[in-house]
Amino acid sequence: MKPLVIAIDGYSSCGKSTTAKAVAAALHYAYVDTGAMYRGVTLYLLEAGIAFDDMAAIEQALHDIHISFKRHRTTGRNELCLNGKIREDDIRQMRISNLVSEVSGIPMVRHAMVAQQQRMGRKRGVVMDGRDIGTTVFPDAEVKVFMTAEVEIRARRRQEELAAKGEHVELVDIIENLRKRDYLDSTRTESPLRRAADAVLLDTTHITISEQVDFVLDRASSAL
Numbered sequence: 422m423k424p425l426v427i428a429i430d431g432y433s434s435c436g437k438s439t440t441a442k443a444v445a446a447a448l449h450y451a452y453v454d455t456g457a458m459y460r461g462v463t464l465y466l467l468e469a470g471i472a473f474d475d476m477a478a479i480e481q482a483l484h485d486i487h488i489s490f491k492r493h494r495t496t497g498r499n500e501l502c503l504n505g506k507i508r509e510d511d512i513r514q515m516r517i518s519n520l521v522s523e524v525s526g527i528p529m530v531r532h533a534m535v536a537q538q539q540r541m542g543r544k545r546g547v548v549m550d551g552r553d554i555g556t557t558v559f560p561d562a563e564v565k566v567f568m569t570a571e572v573e574i575r576a577r578r579r580q581e582e583l584a585a586k587g588e589h590v591e592l593v594d595i596i597e598n599l600r601k602r603d604y605l606d607s608t609r610t611e612s613p614l615r616r617a618a619d620a621v622l623l624d625t626t627h628i629t630i631s632e633q634v635d636f637v638l639d640r641a642s643s644a645l
């Protein structure tokens with residue numbers, strides 16, 4: 422069976438990562454969370470005190486940043502490593518969510534991340550979730566799913582995830598963050614968030630995670 426590239430794109434907090442992870446596990450594929458990579462760059466720039474309009478410093482930073490993923494031995498969680506250090510919890514904080522779309526809109530940042538993502542998937546047999554996988558990173562992906570859901574539902578899910586990690590954020594603040602990110606992600610000039618012409622739409626408002634996973638696995642088995 423030929424290994425596929427499965428691209429899962431869509432709006433923030435639609436369940437893309439949870440679905441992508443489960444699909445990858447079911448197919449014994451690699452999983453790449455591309456949003457985590459943009460979050461990692463944002464964290465690096467913040468900690469290095471680099472302004473988001475200082476292009477010379479950002480260019481240098483992109484040479485200095487090494488992003489990889491490590492699988493947690495007991496939980497199996499895919500954890501983001503920034504320059505060799507696991508920073509998974511740090512990149513999920515609201516302070517990063519509030520700034521990441523500014524950083525991901527910088528063309529130089531996108532070029533570096535897209536090139537790395539293409540290298541990570543070059544052997545295929547990968548599930549990648551993000552905003553531009555089906556349009557820019559792997560326009561030849563055999564399976565393309567574009568996820569959407571009502572914003573209130575997405576915000577509640579995100580609120581529960583944050584609460585589980587001990588971060589309590591008001592629903593209105595999460596809704597504002599999701600709306601802002603969706604707007605910035607969809608309107609940037611470089612590989613904006615949009616549905617590829619050949620992507621199938623999946624509205625996750627009223628369906629469970631296991632239904633989302635089955636939906637993608639069905640598409641994958643028809644592509645095999």
Ligand code: C5P
Pocket residue numbers: 433434455456457459460521522523525526550551552553554602603606
């Ligand atoms: O997926 P997640 O919500 O963690 O993504 C964080 C942010 O990273 C998005 O809001 C978007 O700005 C950026 N992103 C992107 N392209 C991708 C994946 C994420 O621009 N392929």
